[in-house]
Amino acid sequence: MTLLEAIAARHSVRSYHDRPLADDARAALQQAIARANAEGGLNIQLVENDPSAFAGFLAHYGKFRGVRDYLVLAGAKAPDLDERIGYWGEQLVLLAQTLGLNTCWVALTYTKNAERVSLAPGDRLRCVISLGYGTTQGAGHRIKQYADVVATPVEADAPEWFRCGVEAALLAPTAVNQQKFRFALRPDGTVEAKARWGFYAKIDLGIVKYHFELGAAPHKVVWA
């Protein structure tokens, strides 16, 4: 499965089989986590076999079942922390999809287990991503259309790569499916991506920028 196929196949999955990660999946994830932490300046951790984080009332209310493994997304406090968490976290989400795993970004409906998470002083734990072999592959839902998320009229005859970037971004997960992002193509060929106010909208922005880059490839996106 390519990353573009993973974008199309991915839906949030909240119910998982009680099955540990395969060794090769774990190794691939650990390698990608090490890269994300080094290049993204983050402190992402894989926590395995810890059902406690999703055993509380909130997780049940949020319909989570059988979560045993998850990614903790943390990093030192900084103005762009959320966007980096979104950008690098979504790389792990799409990698997981190619490894036959399912995922769900989770900002609210989990309980922090301090014994299983090691944060550096000053680190902020912003959210987690549940991970595992889903009992289903999830389901599609209503999403915005191209015209809803681009600034007009410049993009009316935008190049193919810009359109493909936006289409890939429209398939990205966002908090409460808010999709509060907009893309604009500038006359100099750079792309402006903006998030309107919303819960975790800056994490969403990082997520959709990664999708946009994958959709626009092989064009190399230069962000405004």
Ligand SMILES: Cc1cc2nc3c(=O)[nH]c(=O)nc-3n(C[C@H](O)[C@H](O)[C@H](O)COP(=O)(O)O)c2cc1C
């Ligand atoms: C930053 C972020 C936080 C999220 N937090 C939660 C959460 O706390 N509980 C939950 O059930 N889903 C959560 N989600 C999943 C969204 O509800 C889901 O991505 C959205 O409804 C779109 O559905 P899809 O992922 O299947 O495309 C979150 C998603 C993102 C991107």
